[in-house]
Amino acid sequence: MKLSDLRPCDFCNGPVGFCFRVITIALAVVNRRAVQEAVGFHAMGWPLGLTEAMGAHASSGDPVAVAEDNELVTRLFACQDCYATKLSALAVAAEARDAETAAGEGSA
Numbered sequence: 001m002k003l004s005d006l007r008p009c010d011f012c013n014g015p016v017g018f019c020f021r022v023i024t025i026a027l028a029v030v031n032r033r034a035v036q037e038a039v040g041f042h043a044m045g046w047p048l049g050l051t052e053a054m055g056a057h058a059s060s061g062d063p064v065a066v067a068e069d070n071e072l073v074t075r076l077f078a079c080q081d082c083y084a085t086k087l088s089a090l091a092v093a094a095e096a097r098d099a100e101t102a103a104g105e106g107s108a
């Protein structure tokens with residue numbers, strides 16, 4: 001990110017400061033057909049990991065598509081104050097996600 005890309009906080013319109021959060025919101029869509037295929041293979045006793053490894057859903061594309069196109073992705077800037085106050089539920093969810101990810105990495 002360039003300095004010229006910096007802009008005020010999207011929540012208070014104040015300066016973001018030297019340390020701030022960039023919140024990315026991307027549209028995600030689950031491919032119903034790929035899910036039905038995976039469920040079908042699972043019903044036949046295939047574990048989900050095996051159906052993915054064998055490309056069982058290859059005929060119907062990616063099982064989950066996450067938008068990367070700028071028109072479908074929103075990036076919000078949040079100063080530390082807004083992140084801690086106005087977005088406290090988001091901050092709690094992010095900490096829980098980080099803890100779960102760290103625990104998963106620890107068990108691998």
Ligand SMILES: [Zn+2]
Binds near residue numbers: 079
């Ligand atoms: Zn703010």
